[in-house]
Amino acid sequence: MGDIEAPDANPPRQNVLLSVLPSKEFASSRKGMLLIAEVALSFVSFVCFAASTAAAFVTVPLLELLAALFLLFAYSTKFNERFKGFLWPLTDFMRCVSASIIFFIISIISVSKYVDGSSKAAGIFGFIATIIFALDFYLIFNELAAFLKQGAGESTEEPSGHQDEFSDSDSD
Numbered sequence: 001m002g003d004i005e006a007p008d009a010n011p012p013r014q015n016v017l018l019s020v021l022p023s024k025e026f027a028s029s030r031k032g033m034l035l036i037a038e039v040a041l042s043f044v045s046f047v048c049f050a051a052s053t054a055a056a057f058v059t060v061p062l063l064e065l066l067a068a069l070f071l072l073f074a075y076s077t078k079f080n081e082r083f084k085g086f087l088w089p090l091t092d093f094m095r096c097v098s099a100s101i102i103f104f105i106i107s108i109i110s111v112s113k114y115v116d117g118s119s120k121a122a123g124i125f126g127f128i129a130t131i132i133f134a135l136d137f138y139l140i141f142n143e144l145a146a147f148l149k150q151g152a153g154e155s156t157e158e159p160s161g162h163q164d165e166f167s168d169s170d171s172d
């Protein structure tokens with residue numbers, strides 16, 4: 001009887017599944033909500049582009065979906081805190097800038113050039129994704145600028161108003 005496991009041995013399976021999902025704290029944070037919105041909009045525009053005649057644009061939403069999923073996983077599991085040498089905010093900033101520019105371009109093309117409904121829907125969702133990605137990179141930029149401003153203020157001293165006797169000033 002020692003070899004047979006109890007029928008209650010299934011809860012670790014549920015814990016493994018729940019460990020993949022983002023925590024409630026992260027999902028309710030501003031960054032979590034933005035990443036979840038980016039994943040959802042990239043997925044919807046991917047499906048719309050795959051069903052449309054503008055199927056050539058399907059790679060952009062797919063790549064952005066995968067990148068947003070990776071960063072959602074990294075931020076929610078605090079994977080980014082383990083690798084300090086990797087520039088996570090800069091990577092996230094560059095991802096958002098490139099995604100907003102490319103989504104804007106393919107949305108304009110899909111709305112203006114293609115006539116089927118799924119191309120128009122993909123363009124509309126692409127415009128919404130452009131706004132979300134642009135908001136994300138604006139917020140990341142403000143956080144980076146505040147961090148750099150704070151770091152620059154602590155590390156440098158105020159320049160003094162007087163000059164040394166050894167200065168190379170040409171004024172008499």
